[in-house]
Amino acid sequence: MSVAAVTFAGLDVGTTTTKAVLCDPAGRVLGRAERPTPLGESDAGRLVAGALDALAEALAGRAPAAVGVTGMAETGVPLDADGEPCGPLLAWPDPRGAAQAAALADRLGAAALHGTTGVRPAAKAPLARWRWLAERAPAALAAMRGWAGAPELAVRALTGRLATEVTLAQRTMAFDVHRRRWDAALLAEAGLDPDRLPPVLPPGRPTGGVTAGAAARVPGLRAGTPVLLAGHDHPVGAWAAGVRAPGQVADSLGTAEAVLTLAAGPPDAASALGQGMGFGRAVDGATWYLLAGTGSCGALVEWAGDRLLGLPPGAERHAALGALLAAAGPGPTGITVEPYLTGRSAPAPDLGRRLALHGLTPEDDRAQLALAVVESTAYQARWMVETQAALTGHRPEAVTLLGGPVAQPRWPRVKAAVSPWATRVLAEPHAPALGAALRAAEAAGHPTPKPLPTERLAPGEEENAAAYQRRYAEAFLPLVTARSPDRAAEPAAEPAGDPAGDRTHDLPNDPRQQRS
The missing domain is CATH 3.30.420.40 (ATPase, nucleotide binding domain)
Structure with a gap:
């Protein structure tokens, strides 16, 4: 593949829609597509299928050098030892977990929880959802051997591997943002331990390569292409727009x-x-x-x-x-x-x-x-x-x-x-997806891409x-x-x-x- 032909793909699993883009090293979009994001309890499979369909349409048979994935935080599903859902897909707007979040705040202190995790106690926090599963669906929690957020589901479908990264892990309210590791004491509040959560990869480390099955499912993808879980959509979009230094x-x-x-x-x-x-x-x-x-x-x-x-x-x-x-x-x-x-x-x-x-x-x-x-x-x-x-x-x-x-x-x-x-x-409407693609470029050994162009705006x-x-x-x-x-x-x-x-x-x- 010549230097001029190098491209990168990005996928953003959002609350309403899932967006896919294909871009060149300068961030110029060569292809894009969208699919609705289904968030029903049994929609984990449909969510993944829609993401892969969007990616296939954006690629149109072209082969990217790397794929980056971003998306919403908090929404996720418990997985069993075979990697199959063993409980409902719990979307972040779902109110289940409110009582458990309040109980955690009362028991541990909202300030202590926030100081360790950076997260305010809320129903959407997966730790509160895991406590809800323990109380309302104990068989699902007992069978849980991993937790996959929406972006992690897409990465797993592409690579066959389950892992997460810091900006998504820290939205669970069970991750110590200072020590960069799962907090065993917080997980114990839901009857879990760190071995039942996915590994947290450092920034820029790909989760794995595209599997042969995923390559056959998405025309253009090549087996072995590195796939990066780029992170939570807000920070990824900000990075794409050039917000990269303190004070920005x-x-x-x-x-x-x-x-x-x-x-x-x-x-x-x-x-x-x-x-x-x-x-x-x-x-x-x-x-x-x-x-x-x-x-x-x-x-x-x-x-x-x-x-x-x-x-x-x-x-x-x-x-x-x-x-x-x-x-x-x-x-x-x-x-x-x-x-x-x-x-x-x-x-x-x-x-x-x-x-x-x-x-x-x-x-x-x-x-x-x-x-x-x-x-x-x-x-x-x-x-x-x-x-x-x-x-x-x-x-x-x-x-x-x-x-x-x-x-x-x-x-x-x-x-x-x-x-x-x-x-x-930043006029580009799909900044997180494009940011994920550009983060993947860096992870695949290409030079760090420059920020997307922005325009200074004056009042009308x-x-x-x-x-x-x-x-x-x-x-x-x-x-x-x-x-x-x-x-x-x-x-x-x-x-x-x-x-x-x-x-x-x-x-x-x-x-x-x-x-x-």
């Missing part, structure tokens, strides 16, 4: 939104926990990240599109939202949205917070309301970035945006107007940056940080399910309050 920040937008700041070492764990943030090692194994998440992104826009804006479903929704935003007139609006569909996990965790609109008047139309919803996601993200800057001691020079919503012409321009730092945009002519920044400081922050006496105290653990989950939420009885 990525804002990953999708159904939910994640803000990730890199640092030279771990943050003060108590301070991070107090702000509802997790931490862990980045994909290079040397730097650390601080991670804040919110459901107040695509899920909020989807909710508003269904309930308030009357947007069409399916493929037409993106264009319809864009048209509304274009028609909204200059920003900022006089409407302030508290963007919390299922409470706020970070910063200043307040799980009693609910969606509320302030300042909506009878004169406001759907376009103004659409812009106000987008503004609220930008305000919330700025708050997360500023809080991480205080925790890490790194004031960002720039924040890099990536994910589906950056394709909206106005949405990232509103973010640029709200932010006091430079805003850069219709955005008044000074007014947006005043609005953030004088309207948004005071509203979302004011304590409401009727709200219950925050529980010890995170919500049982997806913070961007599909639930029914009520607006206040009279959202048309006077503008503040």
Whole structure:
């Protein structure tokens, strides 16, 4: 194979869709494909089949020099001694494990758990799920000889080997992020020991080579091609976008939104926990990240599109939202949205917070309301970035945006107007899959790929940056940080399910309050 013909494949097993790409060493995409990600209890086999189908379509018979795999964390399935599922596929939004997470927090202390693992106690954490299996499906746990997350399932299908890596292992709440090993005492809380968990490979070490069976299943793949488990999708996407050094920040937008700041070492764990943030090692194994998440992104826009804006479903929704935003007139609006569909996990965790609109008047139309919803996601993200800057001691020079919503012409321009730092945009929609491919290139002995190109973005002519920044400081922050006496105290653990989950939420009885 000539140097010019070298290609790399990447696979991203996401919550909604599984994406596959084929790229050259510069990150130029030569082929891409998607498949829906099935997350039913018996869907482990279908999840793998969809991933391999997507990979086959992206390759179109071409042979990559290496394959990288990334994807969502927490979702997984117990495997028996033969490598077959011996219990249900448990998706991360599934509420099973909530009581067990709360019990672990009560018994061991939320601060102690978080300090060791970097994870806040939550139903989605596999350690809580393993305790749930012990109580509700003991035969499955007794038969368990391995645990495979969604990306690990895909890697196992390609290589015949089960292993994990640090950025995924540390999402289980059973991995000591400081010592980089399974925590035997935490595993014992679920009746497990480290021998019943997969080995944790160091960054950049391939799990194995493509098997002959996988090569026959995916035209173009060659037996022996190295396959790398690149890591958790958020850190992998950030790495692809050039967020690789302490102080650099990525804002990953999708159904939910994640803000990730890199640092030279771990943050003060108590301070991070107090702000509802997790931490862990980045994909290079040397730097650390601080991670804040919110459901107040695509899920909020989807909710508003269904309930308030009357947007069409399916493929037409993106264009319809864009048209509304274009028609909204200059920003900022006089409407302030508290963007919390299922409470706020970070910063200043307040799980009693609910969606509320302030300042909506009878004169406001759907376009103004659409812009106000987008503004609220930008305000919330700025708050997360500023809080991480205080925790890490790194004031960002720039924040890099990536994910589906950056394709909206106005949405990232509103973010640029709200932010006091430079805003850069990665236009590539499949950053984690492409990042996995480029991480695999490095693991296969090729030079470390350069970051994907990003563009510095200025606010649009219709955005008044000074007014947006005043609005953030004088309207948004005071509203979302004011304590409401009727709200219950925050529980010890995170919500049982997806913070961007599909639930029914009520607006206040009279959202048309006077503008503040």
